[in-house]
Amino acid sequence: MAQATTEKAATPRTPTESGCPDPFQYMHPLMIRNFGNWAYHDRPRPGVLHHVAKSGDEIWTVRVGTQRQLGPYEINLLCDIVDKYGEGYVHFTIRSNLEVMVSKKEQVEPLIKAFEEAGYPVGGTGNSVTMISHTQGWLHCDIPGTDASGVVKALMDDLHDEFVKEDMPNRVHITTSCCQINCGGQGDIAINVQHTKPPKINHDLVANVCERPSVVARCPVAAIRPAIVNGKPSLEVDEKKCICCGACFPPCPPMQINDPEHSKLAIWVGGKNSNARSKPMFHKLVAAGVPNNPPRWPEAGAIVKKILRVYKEDAKDWERVGDWVDRIGWPRFVELTDLPFTKFHIDNWRGSRASLNASAHIRF
Numbered sequence: 001m002a003q004a005t006t007e008k009a010a011t012p013r014t015p016t017e018s019g020c021p022d023p024f025q026y027m028h029p030l031m032i033r034n035f036g037n038w039a040y041h042d043r044p045r046p047g048v049l050h051h052v053a054k055s056g057d058e059i060w061t062v063r064v065g066t067q068r069q070l071g072p073y074e075i076n077l078l079c080d081i082v083d084k085y086g087e088g089y090v091h092f093t094i095r096s097n098l099e100v101m102v103s104k105k106e107q108v109e110p111l112i113k114a115f116e117e118a119g120y121p122v123g124g125t126g127n128s129v130t131m132i133s134h135t136q137g138w139l140h141c142d143i144p145g146t147d148a149s150g151v152v153k154a155l156m157d158d159l160h161d162e163f164v165k166e167d168m169p170n171r172v173h174i175t176t177s178c179c180q181i182n183c184g185g186q187g188d189i190a191i192n193v194q195h196t197k198p199p200k201i202n203h204d205l206v207a208n209v210c211e212r213p214s215v216v217a218r219c220p221v222a223a224i225r226p227a228i229v230n231g232k233p234s235l236e237v238d239e240k241k242c243i244c245c246g247a248c249f250p251p252c253p254p255m256q257i258n259d260p261e262h263s264k265l266a267i268w269v270g271g272k273n274s275n276a277r278s279k280p281m282f283h284k285l286v287a288a289g290v291p292n293n294p295p296r297w298p299e300a301g302a303i304v305k306k307i308l309r310v311y312k313e314d315a316k317d318w319e320r321v322g323d324w325v326d327r328i329g330w331p332r333f334v335e336l337t338d339l340p341f342t343k344f345h346i347d348n349w350r351g352s353r354a355s356l357n358a359s360a361h362i363r364f
Helices: 002-010 029-033 072-085 105-117 148-158 160-164 203-209 212-218 298-314 321-328 330-337
Strands: 038-045 048-053 058-064 089-092 098-102 174-177 189-195 224-229 232-237 263-269 284-290
Touching (some): 072 105, 098 105, 148 160, 148 298, 189 284, 189 298, 203 232, 212 232, 263 298, 263 321, 284 330, 298 321, 321 330
Parallel strands (some): 174 189
Antiparallel strands (some): 038 048, 048 058, 058 098, 189 263, 224 232, 263 284
8 A cells, every 4th residue: 555655656647738837936025924914115216126014024116128139149148247236036027027036135236237337227116117018929920010029129229218217197008919810919019010901812721721710710801712723722802891800821831911110009098907097998090101210210210209209298206108198188189199190090990899898997
C-alpha cells in the first residue's frame, strides 16, 4: 500500500493549459506576507508607488517604460539593473511597463538613476499618459496592416514628457491596433488601421488555401459568396455590402486587403473600460484616412498630440477624455481640435443594438 502511494505521489499532475500561473511564486516576500492587508498607498513622485501594510511593512514600486518588443540585449540590461540596484522582483504590466519592487526607500533613487541613464524613463503613474497598449504588428501578427509597435515607439518618443509627469486632467490610456479587429481595445485615444478598399482576390489560390464556407461565415455583413472563376472554385465579394473590415483575410490569405495606398490609419477617442465616475464607453471616430506612413507616422502623431493638448487645457480635473467630450459635446470638440467632420463620422449602422453600448453602471 505504501509503495502504491509513493508511485501515485511521484506521478506528475496533468498540465493545465489555461489560466494564469500561480502569482505568489513571483511576488516580493513583503507582498506575500501582507497579501490582502494593506493600509494605504501613495505616490511619492511620478513613476513610484508606495504601499504601507497594516503590519507597518512598506514596499516601493518603480515603474519603467519599455519599448515592449525587447530583445536579448534589452532584457539582459534591465535584469542587470534590477539585480544590482533592486531585489530581483519584477513584473510587467498589461501595457508593458516594467515594475520593480524594493523594500527600502534608499533603493529607489539609485534604481531610477540607473534606468534613466540606460535610456528607460520612469513614470506612467497617476494622471499621466502611460505606455500605449498595442497589438503584435509585423513581428507576430498574421494579418497586420501596419506595425502597431512602431506607431507606439514613434508616438511615445514624442510623449516622453507626458509619461514622466503627472499633469493631465486624468490618466490617459492610448491604444493602437494593426488591423480593424482592434485587439488594442478601447482607449481614451486609439490609432487603428482603416482599410478603404475591398480585398483583391487571387482566384488561382482560393480553392487550395481557403475553406470557403468558413470564409463566407466570417463576413459580418454577408458580402462574400461562393463562385466559380476560370473553372475553379473561388469566392466573390459584393463591394456594395463590403465594409472593408478585413475579417476575411485571416482565414483566406488570397483575399488580400492590405494595400500600401489604400490602407490608412484612423484616430478614435473617448473609449474606456472603467466604471469610475461614468460608465464604460466605446471610442468614436474623429479622424479618418490618416496616412499610414512608417517609420515615424508623423501625421497620426500630430493629431494625437493636438487632441492631448486641447484635452489638457479644457478638461476639468478627473475627467477622462470621453467624459470631457460628453460634457462639451462633439461639435465643440471638433471646433477645439480643428479636425474636419466628414460622412465617415456618422454612426448610422443599427445592426448591433445601438452599438452594443451596455453597462452595469448605476447612478443614484
